[in-house]
Amino acid sequence: MGIVEKSRLKSPWILHYDCSSCNGCDIEILACLTPYYDIERFGILSKGNPKHSDVLLVTGGVNHRNKTVLKNLYDQMPAPKVVIAIGACGSTGGIFHNCYNILGGADKIVPVDVYVPGCPPRPEAIIDGVVKALDKLKHLQNGTWKEPETGPIVVETAVGAKPAPAAKYANAAPAPTLNSQPTNKEA
Amino acid sequence: MQNEIQVNSATLIGETLKMLEAKMRFATATCLDIGDHFEIIYHFDNGNEMKHLRLSFKDGEEVPSIRALYACARFIESEIVDLFGVKISGVSAGLLLGSDSPVAPMRKSAPAKSEVN
Amino acid sequence: MVKSTITFGPQHPVFPEPIQFILKVVDEKVVLAEPQIGYVHRGIEKAFELNDPKDNIFLAERICGICPAPHTTAYVRGVESLMGIEAPPRAKYIRTIMNELNRIHSHILWAGLLGDAIGFESYFMQTWNYREKVLDAIEKISGHRVTYAMNAIGGVRRDMTNEQLRGLEKTMDYVESSLENIEDVMKDYTIKKRTQGIGILTEEEARRDGAVGPTARASGISQDLRTSGYDAYGDLKFEPVVVNNCDSYGRFAVRWQELKQSIDLIRQCIVKMPSGEILTKSNNPMNGEAISRVEAPRGELFYYIKGNGSKKLERVKVRTPTFANIIPTVTMLSKGCQVADVSVIVLSMDPCISCTER
Numbered sequence: 001m002g003i004v005e006k007s008r009l010k011s012p013w014i015l016h017y018d019c020s021s022c023n024g025c026d027i028e029i030l031a032c033l034t035p036y037y038d039i040e041r042f043g044i045l046s047k048g049n050p051k052h053s054d055v056l057l058v059t060g061g062v063n064h065r066n067k068t069v070l071k072n073l074y075d076q077m078p079a080p081k082v083v084i085a086i087g088a089c090g091s092t093g094g095i096f097h098n099c100y101n102i103l104g105g106a107d108k109i110v111p112v113d114v115y116v117p118g119c120p121p122r123p124e125a126i127i128d129g130v131v132k133a134l135d136k137l138k139h140l141q142n143g144t145w146k147e148p149e150t151g152p153i154v155v156e157t158a159v160g161a162k163p164a165p166a167a168k169y170a171n172a173a174p175a176p177t178l179n180s181q182p183t184n185k186e187a
Numbered sequence: 188m189q190n191e192i193q194v195n196s197a198t199l200i201g202e203t204l205k206m207l208e209a210k211m212r213f214a215t216a217t218c219l220d221i222g223d224h225f226e227i228i229y230h231f232d233n234g235n236e237m238k239h240l241r242l243s244f245k246d247g248e249e250v251p252s253i254r255a256l257y258a259c260a261r262f263i264e265s266e267i268v269d270l271f272g273v274k275i276s277g278v279s280a281g282l283l284l285g286s287d288s289p290v291a292p293m294r295k296s297a298p299a300k301s302e303v304n
Numbered sequence: 305m306v307k308s309t310i311t312f313g314p315q316h317p318v319f320p321e322p323i324q325f326i327l328k329v330v331d332e333k334v335v336l337a338e339p340q341i342g343y344v345h346r347g348i349e350k351a352f353e354l355n356d357p358k359d360n361i362f363l364a365e366r367i368c369g370i371c372p373a374p375h376t377t378a379y380v381r382g383v384e385s386l387m388g389i390e391a392p393p394r395a396k397y398i399r400t401i402m403n404e405l406n407r408i409h410s411h412i413l414w415a416g417l418l419g420d421a422i423g424f425e426s427y428f429m430q431t432w433n434y435r436e437k438v439l440d441a442i443e444k445i446s447g448h449r450v451t452y453a454m455n456a457i458g459g460v461r462r463d464m465t466n467e468q469l470r471g472l473e474k475t476m477d478y479v480e481s482s483l484e485n486i487e488d489v490m491k492d493y494t495i496k497k498r499t500q501g502i503g504i505l506t507e508e509e510a511r512r513d514g515a516v517g518p519t520a521r522a523s524g525i526s527q528d529l530r531t532s533g534y535d536a537y538g539d540l541k542f543e544p545v546v547v548n549n550c551d552s553y554g555r556f557a558v559r560w561q562e563l564k565q566s567i568d569l570i571r572q573c574i575v576k577m578p579s580g581e582i583l584t585k586s587n588n589p590m591n592g593e594a595i596s597r598v599e600a601p602r603g604e605l606f607y608y609i610k611g612n613g614s615k616k617l618e619r620v621k622v623r624t625p626t627f628a629n630i631i632p633t634v635t636m637l638s639k640g641c642q643v644a645d646v647s648v649i650v651l652s653m654d655p656c657i658s659c660t661e662r
Binding site: 019020021026027060061095100101102119120 | 435
């Protein structure tokens, strides 16, 4: 592995773009960068310049005005690159599915490699998504990538509702999942 | 609603001027699509109570802009023109919607999204 | 003198969200700023008409992921007044606690982002660390860090146990002790140099442009909807924080004092918390028009709700604080600030674009 390949994997730079998200996912991405979750221990830095970036984080569903911005950013990023759709809206359009200006998830415009569902996903899930994407990046630059038979890569921490964080807080409600739109049964 | 005054295109500016003289803050304006006509409710606030001006007009009728009196009306009126496709003099669309977005989507007659896709 | 145009955004490292400012610049001086929005417009007001009113609570929450508590509070209060019901006292106190917790986390978040815009990244990191403790407290109460879905039509969905209230007291002690560090930063020469006299908005301009929230209160306007006494605020003792600096530093000072105020309000709520029911159930039809206003962290949040007696609402109009504060920001920017100060000035009004465009 040469210095270029090694640097790309050991210190991938991320670009974050907010396509009509509610801000919830965006502040969780920023929370990942802070010492509490510390995504920098994987060498990951958030950069504003798409030409410096290897990983694109997209939050929120794509709308009619920002679809060209998203496409531009994606095209400006040098290959190999991976795209991570953060949150229910980034994956499918989520709760905004019936809003007139929403086209759907980020995959309507750019190819998405990893989906991180949740509304918003916990920072742990976002970190997990980035780490899974790095694995794909490694295979992409080695030219050994094969699409998994199980379908696209989806981070399971949010969907599977693993008991670990919930048990810590006995009164906690189950995390929202990708498949169940929130209902108001309790009210 | 309480403290509501009915206005028409001719009396809107005069009534707004009274609000300005009473040092009311222009909070926002709400546009309503009531089938055969439209309404714009202008909400004013002075810290203690709110006052409202209700302007009724027919579709296609051009109503005056209050931008000259309240500078903050600029975006509020642009948004109404954008989302309802009504005519306010001197205000053009294009604040929120992109060129491919549906036209006047907030009208009751606009198709819901499921019908578009 | 060459006049050039600089486009600032929509994707810019300083802003977490897309907004574009088209700046007309002479040398380093900005002479005209033109905001361009619409990059995150979704069409939520229409979706409010299509969904069930109960489901709309979750939609209102997702107008803004930073301030879900004020949004849902404004929405449910509006629907309650259409139905002619009122939330029980305990529910009102729980709503107040959630709103104030929301304000604390939002103001700390803002303080961090300001540090980031100024170029003080360690401060950004540290303040967000304090904020995590507030989010933990919110999670212990509601089960989620960001979107808590505590409000329901007629009250709240979850009660708070005594254990949770005691835990909340501890969190407040922690946040209070961490505020000293924010105060330290406020006294620093560099921070003063970057914020004092930058982004001037006089009282007259603030009134003319309809500024709300901390932006208005930093210009000497005593405008705080909490004094109208909605929810539990009528029972609590507090004075709106007003300063006369009229600049970015003043807006920093207002938010810093509001952090202390919010901590005090939560402590008062914990002491005065009444017992009893948390939900008033009702199937009354939603008829008529209602205006519901709530003081969100960024200022006055305005909901206009119209029902026609059917199962769905006829119209929901949302005017968020940032929407009202955009024109004042243009006024601040167009006074000949330097290009390097644009990010500080825009951040000083605490922009929340996803609210603005809905």
